[in-house]
Amino acid sequence: MGDQTTTHQIAAPYLLFLGDARDDLAAKTARGIYEWRPELCIGQHRLPGCATKLPIPEMTYHEAVEAGAKTVIIGTASAGGMIGMHWEDDLLEAIEAGLDLASGLHMKLSDDPRLRARAEHLGRRLHDVRHPVGTVPVGKGTKRSGKRLLTVGTDCSLGKMFTSLSLEREMHKRGLMADFRATGQTGIFIAGCGICVDAVVADFISGAAELLSPDNEPEHWDIIEGQGSIFHPSFAGVSLGLLHGSQPDAIVVCHEPGRSHMRGLPGWKLPSIQDCVDQNLRAAALTNPNVRCVGISLNTKKMDKKAALDEIKRTEDDFGLPCVDPSVTGVGALVDKLQTL
Amino acid sequence: MGDQTTTHQIAAPYLLFLGDARDDLAAKTARGIYEWRPELCIGQHRLPGCATKLPIPEMTYHEAVEAGAKTVIIGTASAGGMIGMHWEDDLLEAIEAGLDLASGLHMKLSDDPRLRARAEHLGRRLHDVRHPVGTVPVGKGTKRSGKRLLTVGTDCSLGKMFTSLSLEREMHKRGLMADFRATGQTGIFIAGCGICVDAVVADFISGAAELLSPDNEPEHWDIIEGQGSIFHPSFAGVSLGLLHGSQPDAIVVCHEPGRSHMRGLPGWKLPSIQDCVDQNLRAAALTNPNVRCVGISLNTKKMDKKAALDEIKRTEDDFGLPCVDPSVTGVGALVDKLQTL
Numbered sequence: 001m002g003d004q005t006t007t008h009q010i011a012a013p014y015l016l017f018l019g020d021a022r023d024d025l026a027a028k029t030a031r032g033i034y035e036w037r038p039e040l041c042i043g044q045h046r047l048p049g050c051a052t053k054l055p056i057p058e059m060t061y062h063e064a065v066e067a068g069a070k071t072v073i074i075g076t077a078s079a080g081g082m083i084g085m086h087w088e089d090d091l092l093e094a095i096e097a098g099l100d101l102a103s104g105l106h107m108k109l110s111d112d113p114r115l116r117a118r119a120e121h122l123g124r125r126l127h128d129v130r131h132p133v134g135t136v137p138v139g140k141g142t143k144r145s146g147k148r149l150l151t152v153g154t155d156c157s158l159g160k161m162f163t164s165l166s167l168e169r170e171m172h173k174r175g176l177m178a179d180f181r182a183t184g185q186t187g188i189f190i191a192g193c194g195i196c197v198d199a200v201v202a203d204f205i206s207g208a209a210e211l212l213s214p215d216n217e218p219e220h221w222d223i224i225e226g227q228g229s230i231f232h233p234s235f236a237g238v239s240l241g242l243l244h245g246s247q248p249d250a251i252v253v254c255h256e257p258g259r260s261h262m263r264g265l266p267g268w269k270l271p272s273i274q275d276c277v278d279q280n281l282r283a284a285a286l287t288n289p290n291v292r293c294v295g296i297s298l299n300t301k302k303m304d305k306k307a308a309l310d311e312i313k314r315t316e317d318d319f320g321l322p323c324v325d326p327s328v329t330g331v332g333a334l335v336d337k338l339q340t341l
Numbered sequence: 342m343g344d345q346t347t348t349h350q351i352a353a354p355y356l357l358f359l360g361d362a363r364d365d366l367a368a369k370t371a372r373g374i375y376e377w378r379p380e381l382c383i384g385q386h387r388l389p390g391c392a393t394k395l396p397i398p399e400m401t402y403h404e405a406v407e408a409g410a411k412t413v414i415i416g417t418a419s420a421g422g423m424i425g426m427h428w429e430d431d432l433l434e435a436i437e438a439g440l441d442l443a444s445g446l447h448m449k450l451s452d453d454p455r456l457r458a459r460a461e462h463l464g465r466r467l468h469d470v471r472h473p474v475g476t477v478p479v480g481k482g483t484k485r486s487g488k489r490l491l492t493v494g495t496d497c498s499l500g501k502m503f504t505s506l507s508l509e510r511e512m513h514k515r516g517l518m519a520d521f522r523a524t525g526q527t528g529i530f531i532a533g534c535g536i537c538v539d540a541v542v543a544d545f546i547s548g549a550a551e552l553l554s555p556d557n558e559p560e561h562w563d564i565i566e567g568q569g570s571i572f573h574p575s576f577a578g579v580s581l582g583l584l585h586g587s588q589p590d591a592i593v594v595c596h597e598p599g600r601s602h603m604r605g606l607p608g609w610k611l612p613s614i615q616d617c618v619d620q621n622l623r624a625a626a627l628t629n630p631n632v633r634c635v636g637i638s639l640n641t642k643k644m645d646k647k648a649a650l651d652e653i654k655r656t657e658d659d660f661g662l663p664c665v666d667p668s669v670t671g672v673g674a675l676v677d678k679l680q681t682l
Contacts, residue, residue: 138575141575141606199542199543200542200543202538202541202582203540205543205578230581230624233480233628234479234480234547235480236547236585236624236627237580237581237585238544240577265482279623283571287574
């Protein structure tokens with residue numbers, strides 16, 4: 001994928017580091033990786049006080065190396081994105097034992113002088129996936145071969161990664177050629193590679209998106225993980241650059257019915273699904289005039305089953321497009337539609 | 342302006358460094374500063390082989406310090422944004438003499454070990470204005486007091502900075518409260534402060550724009566320098582984040598009639614002025630529902646005078662909005678319109 005000097009390439013299989021996570025939510029990165037790529041996760045490493053656990057073997061670093069592990073993934077999402085200082089001695093042991101380290105936190109592993117020095121000395125790699133490596137080129141807008149789908153949304157954090165991974169899984173089940181393309185930290189651990197597009201320098205957002213989904217076979221689909229929303233006043237620039245650079249043939253609009261306000265901004269209303277479809281299609285047409293919306297993915301986790309199914313049905317009727325909740329209905333209806341393109 | 346820890350604050354007056362610039366174009370940064378802020382430019386410093394000259398005194402660094410200069414501005418725009426290695430000894434002399442250095446090139450002054458060591462030792466500042474300093478917050482979209490105008494464009498490099506500075510000058514002439522807010526390197530030298538919005542991390546574009554035009558007097562206008570175009574497939578994310586963060590009350594659309602293709606992208610057509618007005622207003626309404634387009638600024642430098650005036654008149658009639666070329670007609674018609682808001 002893309003130029004190896006500009007995307008993180010993380011060696012598998014993984015040992016998932018849960019640290020001293022207080023609860024399941026604090027280890028949500030590890031949980032996401034295990035949910036989507038259980039075959040990559042050969043064990044977990046927990047520190048005293050850790051209050052969450054995955055259904056995989058607990059291992060020391062030496063045991064993990066013997067079992068074939070290549071990389072320790074920091075699977076926690078701590079407030080402020082900090083790496084616990086009390087983890088340093090423990091993570092040094094991982095480096096000594098022969099493992100690379102990977103983190104999606106804001107604070108960089110490579111900014112820790114002891115970790116960096118030992119890793120350099122022993123030839124281990126420290127992956128700070130929120131921080132791009134190497135040089136990302138400026139976007140060019142040149143048409144690429146193969147097909148692309150991008151998930152977009154009425155807001156942040158409402159199921160774009162989940163929908164994208166569900167699509168990839170369903171397409172593989174049907175024997176279709178498809179690759180999930182990761183644009184955020186959890187996605188990168190799941191895919192083993194990718195670029196955090198919100199972390200590149202602003203001039204290079206669409207260039208990063210272009211790198212992520214290079215030329216491919218005519219029938220191959222890249223399923224690109226969306227970020228943010230072109231309606232979010234904090235992050236719309238990222239979403240627009242990603243939309244242009246992805247040059248999608250198809251978009252899926254993700255939405256959470258009943259969400260009261262834009263994430264992090266009390267008082268800010270979400271756009272309607274219709275506005276989200278219209279404005280994303282209008283903007284996407286700049287780099288792909290044939291773009292179309294192939295369906296809607298709702299996140300109904302806060303609704304009861306009956307209300308969720310009613311909402312899905314009503315949305316499908318309103319828009320004349322397939323509507324799903326990946327957790328409730330699966331995404332078969334979206335893939336059916338894709339197969340007609 | 343904003344938080345002093347996050348914007349470059351460059352001490353004036355300036356000594357303009359022309360290096361060994363081959364021609365006028367190679368010194369266009371120095372020319373822009375001199376054109377808009379002659380009162381800040383107390384001298385120029387040229388190296389052997391320099392083929393361009395400004396109508397201000399030539400000075401050694403010691404002479405400049407005696408005349409009151411505070412900062413040497415690298416006034417050249419070399420291919421690739423490199424600092425000439427053969428400049429190092431000369432620039433070290435400037436530091437020794439008592440001057441700060443400021444550069445808008447990609448390559449950082451502070452990455453030169455000798456320059457950095459001497460500057461740190463002597464307490465001089467090295468401003469790399471293409472590289473943001475400190476922490477830029479995430480944009481919040483909160484309504485700020487005072488009024489704001491943003492220049493937007495059908496493409497890059499067609500007069501947004503020039504139009505913005507012309508507006509500030511005309512408004513000052515009329516005794517109106519107005520401040521040019523710089524978002525690119527030449528603009529920052531002219532304003533003495535600012536943030537290169539295309540150089541911040543993608544998640545913080547709108548946050549940078551918010552910092553640039555903080556709360557102000559109700560009748561005060563911030564005239565914000567636009568960047569790129571929401572129609573440019575390489576840079577639209579920057580332009581959209583700047584639009585949202587600026588929350589403009591007024592936009593002026595900049596256009597160059599007859600330009601054959603989007604800058605850097607042969608074969609890519611420019612959008613129509615109408616599309617540019619419509620889509621910028623639609624996007625801007627997210628953070629300021631009262632936004633309006635107050636006029637159009639054409640760059641007619643490649644047309645003869647008669648054709649230019651015809652084009653301006655025709656555009657004015659087509660849109661029912663004031664249309665100017667700042668170099669031909671001045672921007673009085675735009676300020677007349679602003680005064681009615």
